[in-house]
Every structure is written in C-alpha cells, then in structure tokens.
Amino acid sequence: MNQQKTTDNKNSLIDLNDLFQKIIFHWPLYFLVLIVMVSGAMLYLKYKKPMYLSSAKLYLKDEKKGGGDEMDALKSLSLFNSGKNIENEIEILKSPILVEKVIAANSFNIRYYIKGTVKNEEIYNRPPLTIRVLSDSTKAGNYIFDITREKDLLKIRQVNATTDISQQLTVKPGQPFTVAKDKFVISSLTTADPANTFRIQVDSVAEYANEKIEEIGASLVNRDATIILVSYQDPVPERSANFLNALLDAYNEYSLDDKNKTAFKTINFLTVRIDSLKEELGLLEKQEENFKIQRGITDIDASSKLALDQVKEADARLSEANMQLSALDQVEKYISNPSNDYPFAPVIGNIDQTLTSMINRYEEALKEKRRLSLSLKPTSEILKNVESQINDTRKTISDYIAGYRRNAGVVQKETQRKVNQIQGKIANIPTYAKEYINIKRQQGVKEDLYLYLLKKKEEASVAYASNVVDNKVIAPAFVPDKPISPKKPIVFIGFIALGLILTSAYIYFKYFLNASVLSKKEIEQVFDLPVIAEIYQQDEGANNLSLQNRSVLVEQVFNMRTNLKFLLTGISGTPTILFTSSISGEGKTFLSVHLGNSLTMGDKKVVLLELDLRKPKLSHFFGLDHNIGVTNYIMGNKTVEEIIKKVPGTEGLYLVSSGAIPPNPIELIEGERMADLLNHLKNQFDYVIIDMSPIGIVSDAQSISNYVDCALFVVRYNFTLKSKLQPVAENLRKGFFKKMGIVFNGIEQDTFYPYYYYDHYSYTEDKQHKHTWSSLVKKIKQRIV
Structure with missing residues (x-):
C-alpha cells in the first residue's frame, strides 16, 4: 500500500x-x-472596429471645495442660491435625460455605411445620403435600410435584424415614405457612387443613450480640485469630440436654465401684481379728482389731516400684518404641495430669518432630490433618506408657521382696534371730509404696496440678469489621432x-495526461524491475530474421540478448524464458521470434514454444499453421519429435506450435504432460522461449511459473494503458517468477522519446539516404503532431 x-x-x-x-x-x-x-x-x-477616446476638462464652482466667498457684484444682489455638489453634477452629466437630448439634437443615433463584403465602412462627414425623421424623432428607431441607386430612384430595403424579414420600397430622393409607425425622407447627393450599396442605421434614442452612457467617463482630476475630466469613446474620432462638446454645451444650458426658471417665475408674479395695482391707483386718483371737483374742495382742516395721518399709519401696520399672514399662507401652500419643481421666493412682507433659513434648507433638500432622481432609482436608499429629510423639514416649517400665525393674529387684532378708535374720531368730522379721508387712506396703502413691489421686481430682474453659468470648459474635446483599442x-x-x-x-x-505509456520513466514508476531493452518500431523488414542485417532493430535485439544473459546469471541448465504482457497486441510474439533468432548465434539451438493457446500468433508469423502442436502432445496424439518444426530460412531455430485451440487451456497447461514437454525441450535445446498469453487478462503464465527461469513483461509505446500496469505490477510482486524484466517495445522513431535518448547513436541501412526529404518531412510532422 x-x-x-x-x-x-x-x-x-x-x-x-x-x-x-x-x-x-x-x-x-x-x-x-x-x-x-x-x-x-x-x-x-x-x-x-477601432475605438477612439476624446476628453475635455470642465471647471465647476463647488461651495464644499472653495470659491464660496468669491461673489461678484451682480451675484451679491441675487436672491437665489446656486451652490453645487460635484458628485451630483457628475451624475447629471451622465444622466439619460441629458444624453438623450444631445443625441436627438445632433442625430447621433443615425449612422451611415458603405456596405462591404466582410466589413461595412462607416461614413461620418458628408455622407452621400442623408435621412430625416419626419415623425417624432425621439421615439423612432431600430431601423436598418440598405439603399441602392437606380437612375433617379432609390431602392430601399428595410432589414429586420431579429426576424430576417425585409421590406422593399422604391422612392425618389426627397419623397417621404413610411415604415411601421415612423415617417422618413432621404436626400441623395450627386456625388454618391451608384455602384455602392449604402446602409443607414436609425437607432432608438432612448436605447442608444443607455449604450452611450456606458462609454462616457467622468471623474475628478484630483481630490482637491473642482475640475472634472470627461471622456467619451467612439469608433469615429470626429464624432467622439463632437459628442463630448455637445454634451458639455447641453449641460451648461441645463444648469443655466435651472437657475433662470426660479427668477423668471418670480418676475412674472410681480409683474402681474404691479399691473393690477397700477389700475387700482389710477381709479383712486380719478375718484379723488372727481370728489374735489364736485365738492369744490381744495384743502381740509388740520383735524382732518391729523386723523388721516393716524389712520394711514394704522392701516400701514395692519396691511403689513395682513401681508405677513398672506406670505405665511403662500409658504404653507408651497410646502404642502410636493409637486412644486422650483424654489419659493417670498417677495411680500418681512419674514423673519429663522423661517427663511428653514425654507432654504427645505429648498436645498428638494433640489438634492431632483438631482439624484436623474441617476438613481426611486427605490434607492439615498433617495429615501433625502425624502425623509424633506418630510421632517416640512413638519418643522408647519409647526413654526402655526405659532407665528398666532402671534401675527394678536398684532392684527390690536391694530384693528386702534383703527376702529380712529374711525370713531373721524365720525365727528364733517361728512365730506370723512369721504375725502377714506379716499386718501386707500390711495396711500396702494401707493406703498406699489412702490414695495416695484423694488422687489428690480431686485428679481437684477438677479435674473446676473445668472451666469458657473461652469467653464477649460479644455474642449479634441479629435484623437490614434485609437485606444485595439492596441x-x-x-x-x-x-x-x-x-x-x-x-x-x-x-x-x-x-503527461496521456492514458498510454510514452516513456521508460513511466514504467519504472510502476514496476520495481529493470528495463532490459527498448525496441524501435520498424515498419519495413520487421519479419527479416537475417542477423547480417545490422539495422537498428537487430542491434537493439542483440542489446536485449546481452542484458538477458546478465539477468540469467546463476541459472544452471537450459534457460526457459517466458514472454507475456498486459493485453494482446503489445509485441510479445514479435520479440519472442527475434530474441530466439539472436540466441542462435554461436551454433546454439533455440526452440519457440507457442503457448498462447487462446490466441496463437507465433506460427502465423513464420507462415505456418498451428494445427499440430502442444495440445496434440498433451492429449497423447503426437510425440515430442512430431510436434517440433524447423523454422524455414534459419539455422538453429525451431518451433512448437500450439495445436488445436482447446476449450480449457488452463487445465492443459497445469497438467503433468506440459511439465514433461518442457523437460524434453530443455534436454534437446540450449534455450526455450515461451510465447505466453497476456498475464493481465488470464492466469496461464502463473500456472507454469515453476518451470520458467525468467519472465519478460512487454510494454508497448503509446499502446499499453497506464491503468493496466498497476494491476499487473501487483500481480508480479507476488513472486510467481524467479527472475523478471521489462521490454519497452514499439517505440516510434522521430518522436520525442528516441530523439532524446537514441538519436546520438543510431544505425541506418543506407547512410547515403539518411537525410532524405521524405524522412525530413516525417520528422517535422512527428514534431508537430
């Protein structure tokens, strides 16, 4: 084990x-x-298809990374906050809304090709054909048109890449045509080659935008900078630069438009209110003029003036309180409607700084949510956290407004009480003076409100005019001259x-993973036995038993003969040598013949005993039949002399065939007649060589192990399975045979094994033709396969 x-x-x-x-x-x-x-x-x-990379640098003013205290003169007058978050701006740059806008505006989703046999050549600058989408271009897409010119007509073949269904159309240049739900028109230039077939691919803007987003890169130049390096790759170098520049322009337009919408909304509101007050003031002035003409009054007494001043002052305080409550109503209405897209700008009344700070925090949270929603899914935890902050801020503002409204209500009631007292005093003034005071009172309130709104409108106008893009493209995209891939x-x-x-x-x-044996080392790793010979495979002259032919095979057999004699040292009498193997076809019969022939040197007599009674091959090797032999002797039909045959064409080599194939070979081999046969042969010959059945299949060889002096186990190159060696090795370790050896047979010439172990010393029949072209080709082939 x-x-x-x-x-x-x-x-x-x-x-x-x-x-x-x-x-x-x-x-x-x-x-x-x-x-x-x-x-x-x-x-x-x-x-x-090569890919080209273009890049640009964009500077952003970020309050978190500096630049927040640098405000120019116009910015200091602005009513609106323009702080930015760099990380959010990077996401906006790659947002589907912005990319779709760029693609649709510049028709980047439409591509033109000249069809080729293997590869289509894309045309970007001045294509010979141009197509326009007459229907909604943002919803049209995923069309492929193959177009050829025939005189003044265009033959259009609409290709469906998924279903392989095509539609044929013939139109004139500039003539609209409809495919599915979309309408197109194609214009043709006179420079177009009629022999070419052109392909136009119209992709869906939304789907194409999702693809392009993956090819847009945006990252900070370094951790401390507010400069973004934006990159984009495309198969067409000019388009890579054009797409990137268009994207940056669209981003700047988006940023400026986002800032202007708030100011524009405020200005519109103020304009409407001012126009309304202007009309009301005009009516009051006309009313005062008519009153004076009808009464013939040019002035009123001092008491009337004093009462008028007091009531005007009280009305101003009451109006201010009402405006504050009105502003609170606007704030409450604003925060109670989550669908408001733009910030709230209070322009009436003087809201305290605490409430203003709360509103600013609420607006920043809304703006953060709006920016994040461009790149994150609604189920994102980040969006949920921002939504929670918005709800908390909204509740805080509502509670604060409720308390503020209670205090403003008290002030309003007190002011109204004072107004009522003054009006009681005015009741003692003559009727015409009383009417005049009421007219002047209304006129004064309207004038104050009118002047206040004019001031706020001017502030809003200045803020609107001062809105500029904080972003600066400090390095525009360039047209790359070398592709980034493939390198x-x-x-x-x-x-x-x-x-x-x-x-x-x-x-x-x-x-190393071959199932068959390929080297001597693999044999030695399994067997603890000597490899006494390594025999080349020889296709020509293998049956030639002439010992005068000094071929590689003859030399290797002589080498096996010499090593065998060392192995047989100490054996007295006629040596009995047995050849066996793991399976049939490994060359034991072939080696038995050539070893027996080589042992005849020196006038020795050698007999070959064909004892593979299940599948005899030895007699067939010499062109003889095996009908009379061992089985006949064992059965008593023939004598020893009658079954011994002289091998034709050799001196000193004899053969005992197997005889008729018996149904029970093992019983015959273990019988006494087999022992008698072996003793007779040992007495008549100098060597007895037995060609036995494979030991890896049957146990015939073990049955006569007592009569065998040496057992040679044959392993064939690239034929014997490694899995068969281990069971045979375990069987041989049981010690049935006195002496054992391994013969590595059938080694293919010009392969790795003989090259590294034998090419430095080899023989050939004709040294003049040692390196023929055929042999050279054969060697190279062996080294390839």
Missing part, C-alpha cells in the same frame, strides 16, 4: 525539465502556431501568448 502511494505521488509530479525538453522537441509546432497566431492577430486588427502590441502579444499557452497545454495533455 505504501509503495502504491509513493507511485501515485510520483505520477502526480511534473518534471519541469522534462516538460521543457518536450517543448524544445516540438519547436516546429510552436513555429507553426506562431505563424498562425500572428496571421490571426493581423486579421483581427484588420476587421476589428497593436497588446493584440500581437495576446495572440502569441494564447498560442504558446494552448500549444504548451496540448503538449502537457499529450504526454
């Missing part, structure tokens, strides 16, 4: 030096892959690296 664990640990390790040698051996494969990958990189660069060096490096990785992975799987 411990030995098995040790073997498993050895198998799990990778010899990096061995892997590196295999990589060197397969250098033609790497060279071929390198050529393929470089060609692939060139094709990728040729057909891959040629990175593409080539990536393709080459991928090729090297895949090729190395192929080599790793080919050798």
